[in-house]
Amino acid sequence: MGRNRGKLARAANLLALLGVLILSGCATSQPEIPAMRPVSEYVKPEVTYPIDIYDPLEGFNRGMYRFNFYFDKYLFLPVTNTYEAITPDPVEDGVTNFFANIRQLYTLANCLLQLKPECTGDTAGRIIVNTTFGIGGLWDPATTLGIRRHKEDFGQTLGHYGVGNGPYLVLPILGPSNLRDTTGLVADTAAFTLLDPFNFEQNEELGMAYVGLNAVDARHRVEFRYYETGSPFEYELVRLLYTRYRQMEIEK
DSSP states (O other): OHHHHHHHHHHHHHHHHHHHHHHTTSOTTSOOOOOSSOGGGTOOTTOOOTTOOOOTTHHHHHHHHHHHHHHIIIIIHHHHHHHHHHSOHHHHHHHHHHHHHHHHHHHHHHHHHTTOHHHHHHHHHHHHHHHHTTTTTTSOHHHHTTOOOOOOOHHHHHHHTTOOOOSEEEETTTEEEEHHHHHHHHHHHHHHHHHOTTOTTTOHHHHHHHHHHHHHHHHHHOOOOTTOSSOTTHHHHHHHHHHHHHHHHHHO
16 A cells, blocks of 8 residues: 555656646746646556656665766766767777677676577677687677677576566666666676686786776767756656666566
């Protein structure tokens, strides 16, 4: 019953916000106009709506969403824009290919964990071809040869074996996630750190450069800009799209 009331309250808040936006240009001297229809006429307590994502930490998540906006606007995007301005396009493509080849190691491990033979074979083939003929992954001859690219991570592996999303989370800098995917991210990162294929433990400067360049390349590849969707409900939209996207990735 409490959960149903929560749904009604969230829907009422959204409708109220929409009303404020519509009436914000009106004179304050106008009398208040009562609602013509109650929320309960449109929002049924027994119905689960597509926008209903489990988000018990919504207050924290919205604050983190705003933090990410400011971080993106005043630090991440300026650094990324500078990188794009001073780096020739072929070099940018090489950097992207290099990190994509490294991410295939994550995919290979999770294809094996999920017992997917086609994914395992394609991914192993891509790593071998791009690491050798692509000179450490700077080029991508595997795509030219028609070897399919897969994307798997430990969050998808957990979902493959029936682990639910858990509560929705907005991570600092990284953005939308959930408890399952955050657990998967930690596991993937921990595994890479333990394997330490580039011997970062002995060369911390190289490790910091790797992490920084990887982050800039990742932002370079994402076209999304905070608060430019044109929707007053951007937070809800991003939450919904992320959740549906991850569901499709797990089910494929």
